[in-house]
Amino acid sequence: MLGEWLDCTLDEQRDTSRQGTFASGRFAISAPGVLRLTPHRQRPDAHACIFSAAIHGNETAPVELIGRLLSALEAGTLTLGAPVLVILGNIPALKAQQRFVHTNLNRLFERGLSASGDEPDRARELMAEVDRFFDDYAELPRLHYDLHTAIRASLFPRFVVEPYADSDTHSEQWRWLAAADMQAVLHQHQHSWTFSHYSKHYHGAQSFTFELGRVAPFGENDMAALQPMLALISRLGEGMPPEAGATASVPYFRVQHELMRHGDAFTLCFADDTPNFTRFAPGTCLAKDDVSGEFRVGDTPLHVVFPNANVETGARAALLVAPCAPPAE
Numbered sequence: 001m002l003g004e005w006l007d008c009t010l011d012e013q014r015d016t017s018r019q020g021t022f023a024s025g026r027f028a029i030s031a032p033g034v035l036r037l038t039p040h041r042q043r044p045d046a047h048a049c050i051f052s053a054a055i056h057g058n059e060t061a062p063v064e065l066i067g068r069l070l071s072a073l074e075a076g077t078l079t080l081g082a083p084v085l086v087i088l089g090n091i092p093a094l095k096a097q098q099r100f101v102h103t104n105l106n107r108l109f110e111r112g113l114s115a116s117g118d119e120p121d122r123a124r125e126l127m128a129e130v131d132r133f134f135d136d137y138a139e140l141p142r143l144h145y146d147l148h149t150a151i152r153a154s155l156f157p158r159f160v161v162e163p164y165a166d167s168d169t170h171s172e173q174w175r176w177l178a179a180a181d182m183q184a185v186l187h188q189h190q191h192s193w194t195f196s197h198y199s200k201h202y203h204g205a206q207s208f209t210f211e212l213g214r215v216a217p218f219g220e221n222d223m224a225a226l227q228p229m230l231a232l233i234s235r236l237g238e239g240m241p242p243e244a245g246a247t248a249s250v251p252y253f254r255v256q257h258e259l260m261r262h263g264d265a266f267t268l269c270f271a272d273d274t275p276n277f278t279r280f281a282p283g284t285c286l287a288k289d290d291v292s293g294e295f296r297v298g299d300t301p302l303h304v305v306f307p308n309a310n311v312e313t314g315a316r317a318a319l320l321v322a323p324c325a326p327p328a329e
């Protein structure tokens with residue numbers, strides 16, 4: 001049944017039904033780690049909802065959050081009123097409790113991807129699942145929340161990344177995110193081929209990457225802090241309008257520059273435990289690279305997000321961001 005699906009995804013030896021019913025809907029496993037929930041009665045405010053987790057295998061809080069949603073549906077304390085696609089992204093990495101096995105899955109969501117290997121194959125499988133789900137509910141507004149946790153501490157422990165795309169984010173989303181206790185918003189300045197970008201760019205979905213605290217092993221996540229987030233996905237699962245908060249208090253940032261690792265001897269010039277959103281003054285040296293040289297902050301201060309010197313060469317080693325005005329209401 002629903003509650004067992006997470007465990008069975010991690011343990012192929014355990015048998016589980018591939019489809020069945022629960023009090024308010026039907027479920028079907030359409031691919032490994034992909035669970036489709038169909039309501040018996042779809043509510044008028046329903047979105048076609050995708051909730052994904054474990055695109056990075058060591059980010060366990062989102063998996064626990066989705067487990068709570070499924071348990072509530074199974075227990076009948078929550079009534080499914082919207083179609084929901086639940087995705088566990090990188091199953092081998094989740095089993096190994098690693099960010100990825102061979103390469104970062106969250107850089108591969110691009111149509112026409114030609115790379116070969118386990119993660120590229122999984123990206124193709126997940127893109128096809130997303131396409132099929134949104135096609136099947138073409139009449140409904142589309143929504144994709146891709147749930148993550150960050151490697152390091154953050155001055156804003158819970159925040160969202162808004163992927164770059166031509167389509168707009170609806171203003172109600174900002175109010176829902178504020179009520180879900182998201183503490184900052186980061187606007188991407190260019191295409192990034194992440195999973196949330198895929199849904200927004202190719203399907204016009206309301207789509208975000210959520211950072212829900214810091215990476216921790218199963219059982220060690222601060223789930224109390226994620227209660228408002230659970231309330232948001234639960235309301236969406238019910239097909240009901242979520243609670244709306246005040247957006248005025250949420251700081252907005254825009255990416256100014258992607259710091260890339262080009263050489264083997266790439267280093268960041270600040271401490272490993274520097275929290276996300278730490279501000280650096282003009283002139284500060286942020287990185288040294290044996291291929292591209294030094295990177296220094298220009299005339300305006302920059303805040304650093306997701307710094308990671310240990311990425312593959314050619315990959316993003318940090319986002320450098322600056323505060324910006326909130327989107328118009």
Ligand SMILES: O=C(O)CCC(=O)N[C@@H](CCC(=O)O)C(=O)O
Binds near residue numbers: 148161
């Ligand atoms: O904490 C970190 O350094 C990484 C956390 C993480 O996995 N972040 C996502 C953000 C995706 C986006 O830019 O929308 C990632 O790097 O894939």
Ligand SMILES: [Zn+2]
Binds near residue numbers: 055148149
């Ligand atoms: Zn992640």
